[in-house]
Amino acid sequence: MTRVAVIDEAARAEIAALCWHADLHRLPQAEQRRVSRGERPPVGDDLDFCLTISGVYRCVFSIEEHPGGWCRHLSISICEPNPARPLPSPEAVEVIAGAFGFRGDLTKGVLDGAVWIEGNRAVNVVERLETATRGKPQ
Secondary structure (H helix, E strand, O other): OOOOOOOOHHHHHHHHHHHHHHHHOOEOHHHHHHHHOOOOOOHHHOHHHEEEEOOOEEEEEEEEEEOOEEEEEEEEEEOOOEOOEOOOOHHHHHHHHHHOOOOOEHHHOEOOEEEEEEOOOEEEEEEEOOOOOOOOOO
């Protein structure tokens, strides 16, 4: 069964609000180190950095400082995964990431950043942040 990612105007408004929040609450490297040491909860535990799309896809979005500069980080998982297909499809990731303003063709790996699978439960997309976008979707 294919899961559909519907990005209607309400979803776009939620995405814009989430991106705005992430831009106002950026995570410097020092905070990320605190997360890795267990001194602070991960961003995904803070509902202000999360939203659900189409009742199916859980999205966590943050803006993080990395050695190469500030990056946009989107993690997409399925709220109730099917053990046979626990990850969002490449097409759903492409649609959702596009709605968040990520550029490039994620299905072909053409991106100024990286895409990876985390623990067979989430697809992560990281892209360098250009000052002009300020973290907001395009």
